[in-house]
């Protein structure tokens with residue numbers, strides 16, 4: 001019986017090895033591109049979580065930290081969380097509303113300017129360099145932002161946090177560009193819309209979890225460590241970037257496309273911009289005007305809802321995040337629907 005067990009064990013191992021080889025290492029097979037998809041989805045999960053952390057934490061960012069040594073945080077009015085009382089808040093950064101909004105403005109402007117150049121750079125240098133560089137920028141940006149929060153009460157708080165948002169903005173937008181390029185490469189023949197749907201759903205999942213969890217995490221570990229928790233998620237994105245990069249090198253080489261892709265990237269030039277169609281630019285404009293309304297609203301909505309309707313911070317954040325909930329739930333299905341209609 002023992003002999004039989006050893007033999008069946010060996011057979012099982014051979015079968016398993018065969019399965020792994022057949023499953024994972026032929027880049028033309030669906031298993032390979034879906035493995036790429038899983039790690040591509042992970043690229044922006046953390047950065048999307050971090051992007052709207054200020055919105056959830058707006059009252060902490062703008063509340064005044066004016067406690068004296070003996071003073072305990074005073075009891076909060078009904079419906080307002082304990083740590084944000086109007087008279088004493090140990091966990092608050094004391095930013096003005098304008099400076100708080102600067103955190104978003106700096107992100108948006110850097111994002112808008114940098115993505116143009118990073119898109120061109122990725123066309124020239126390829127996905128691997130881009131995915132590593134931009135996820136590293138997100139990591140450095142979110143770390144700088146979190147480190148800035150430790151400087152409360154000093155003149156350095158705002159410049160350091162703004163610098164963090166600037167680096168994060170440069171990284172996150174560009175990371176989305178290279179993420180879409182990876183999906184377009186690995187899913188160019190089929191399942192393209194479905195793959196885009198999955199990527200968007202996963203990114204939105206980062207946003208949604210931020211609106212559901214951040215306030216609770218802050219209650220448990222305090223403001224600074226909550227921001228470092230976001231950094232941890234960006235680190236996850238950086239690790240995923242390493243894996244995607246490795247898979248991409250392997251897959252392209254195994255399909256014998258390395259030389260062809262290098263030649264293609266040499267041919268890319270700035271003048272190619274002129275070849276984009278009117279339809280493309282109209283699409284760009286419609287997306288721009290759509291986001292014009294959404295992102296600034298999300299940035300200020302948590303505190304607005306909290307103050308106008310006297311709702312608890314957590315409930316206000318859930319309501320603000322609802323704008324992303326629907327998108328998260330529907331994207332993969334709508335992507336699948338488009339695939340089956342096309």
Ligand SMILES: N[C@@H](Cc1c[nH]cn1)C(=O)NCC(=O)O
Pocket residue numbers: 047048051052111172173176207295
């Ligand atoms: N650069 C991102 C910013 C963002 C917004 N929400 C989470 N991150 C971006 O523009 N994303 C586009 C999007 O559809 O979320």
